[in-house]
Amino acid sequence: MQASRARLFKEYKEVQREKTADPDIQLACDDSNIFKWTALIKGPSETPYEGGVFQLAFAVPEQYPLQPPQVRFLTKIFHPNVHFKTGEICLDILKNAWSPAWTLQSVCRAIIALMAHPEPDSPLNCDSGNLLRSGDIRGFQSMAKMYTRLAAMPKKG
Amino acid sequence: MSSSNLNALLSEGTSISDFFSDLNVSILQAEANFRSIQVHVDSLLRVLSLLLLKKKAALKAAIESLPRVTVTAEEESYKACSICMEEFDIGSEAREMPCKHRFHSGCVEKWLRLRGSCPLCRYVMPLEEEES
Numbered sequence: 569m570q571a572s573r574a575r576l577f578k579e580y581k582e583v584q585r586e587k588t589a590d591p592d593i594q595l596a597c598d599d600s601n602i603f604k605w606t607a608l609i610k611g612p613s614e615t616p617y618e619g620g621v622f623q624l625a626f627a628v629p630e631q632y633p634l635q636p637p638q639v640r641f642l643t644k645i646f647h648p649n650v651h652f653k654t655g656e657i658c659l660d661i662l663k664n665a666w667s668p669a670w671t672l673q674s675v676c677r678a679i680i681a682l683m684a685h686p687e688p689d690s691p692l693n694c695d696s697g698n699l700l701r702s703g704d705i706r707g708f709q710s711m712a713k714m715y716t717r718l719a720a721m722p723k724k725g
Numbered sequence: 726m727s728s729s730n731l732n733a734l735l736s737e738g739t740s741i742s743d744f745f746s747d748l749n750v751s752i753l754q755a756e757a758n759f760r761s762i763q764v765h766v767d768s769l770l771r772v773l774s775l776l777l778l779k780k781k782a783a784l785k786a787a788i789e790s791l792p793r794v795t796v797t798a799e800e801e802s803y804k805a806c807s808i809c810m811e812e813f814d815i816g817s818e819a820r821e822m823p824c825k826h827r828f829h830s831g832c833v834e835k836w837l838r839l840r841g842s843c844p845l846c847r848y849v850m851p852l853e854e855e856e857s
Contacts, residue, residue, distance in 0.1 A: 571809060578810040633808060634839055668836055669807040669844040 572632040576602045579671055586673075593676045603628040606642070607676050611720065612684040616712035617645070620720025624679065625655075626672060633668035636661070639675060644719035646712040648686045648697035657682070658692045764823050771849035775842070783841030783850035788834055791820045794827065807844055808832035824848035 580602070583595050591610075598604035605626035611617025623642040629635045639662060641655035649658040659682055661670060670678075691697025699708040774780045796813040805812045806819070806829045813819055819827040820834075826845045828836075833844075841850040 574811075575809055582810075634836055667842070667844040667847070668832075671810075 570630070572628065572630055573602060575633055576628060579673070582671075583673065590673070590677070592680060593673060595672055595676065603630075603632075605637075605672055607672070609676055609680055611716060612680055615684050616709045617647075617683050617716050617720070620716040621722075622683075622720050624676065626675075628672075633670070636663070636666035636670070637672060637675065638662075639679070644715055645683075646693065646696050646715040647683060648688045648691040648693055648700060649682060651692040652696075656692060658687075658690055765848070767851075768824070768849045771841075771852055772847075774852055775849055780852035780855050781840050782853040783837035784853050785838075787841075787851045788837045791822060791833070793818050793830070794821045795819075796827075806832050808836060822848060822850070 576597075580597055583597075592612075593610075594608040596606055598606075605628065607624040607626065609622050609624060611620040611622060621643075622645060625640055625642050627638040629637070639657055641650055641657065643655075644652070645655075646652065650656070657679065659678060661667070661675070661678055686696075686700060688697040688700035696708060696711070699705075699711065796815055796817050796819050798815050806827070808828050809832050811829070813827075813829075818830060820830045821827050822833070822843050824843050824846050826843050826848075828844070836844060837850060841852050842848065843850075
């Protein structure tokens, strides 16, 4: 069997076995394609993303785990390191700091950590980065909170 | 070893040859400690070439010279290869990096040919000159 497929199958079994281990992450594999995954992650507490649930899409390359998965936000999010339109994420471990010891689960954890600790100096969302860099924490938080409410929370009927 | 230690050893009737074999052991230990520090200093220096010179792959000769070790039942900490996540079979062969992390031979060779750092601790191997 292809190395990437075998490894993803291992991760799939691990995810099934440890379903309750990390209540903030729900990883699921596409029914018909083991190279396509989605994750639901909870916005970390004491951040403007608290209370929101954010969906991530994973596209895993054939050379995985030698190459990192491509991950993007499907849920709109206002964050300096996430492209506002495409959901693309700027995170070193998804690029040149990738190591095959990372798993899809640990990548989710790294993204949750990035949500809690934005890096305004390498912004994909300049508006968001500029607010933080100019010290307008309140402005940043109210924008981020508004988009969390708009896009990442279930609509109240 | 200080001279008071020396006197104590001698007065307790330790023979000179015992004393020198003890001394020899401490020198060997000091050398081993120094070598293990040296290994990490070398790695740190190579981090710079990774970052500044855009070198990436590990030197072929360095990959080939990684020791082949046999996996034994006691080695709980090395249960699975973190590249393929498959458990090591007892008695099977693994490759050990200078940082002591172990992987399947095929797994780690493929990775080091792309990027010369340990998947677990980022220890940097001697790097290939960048071909462009």
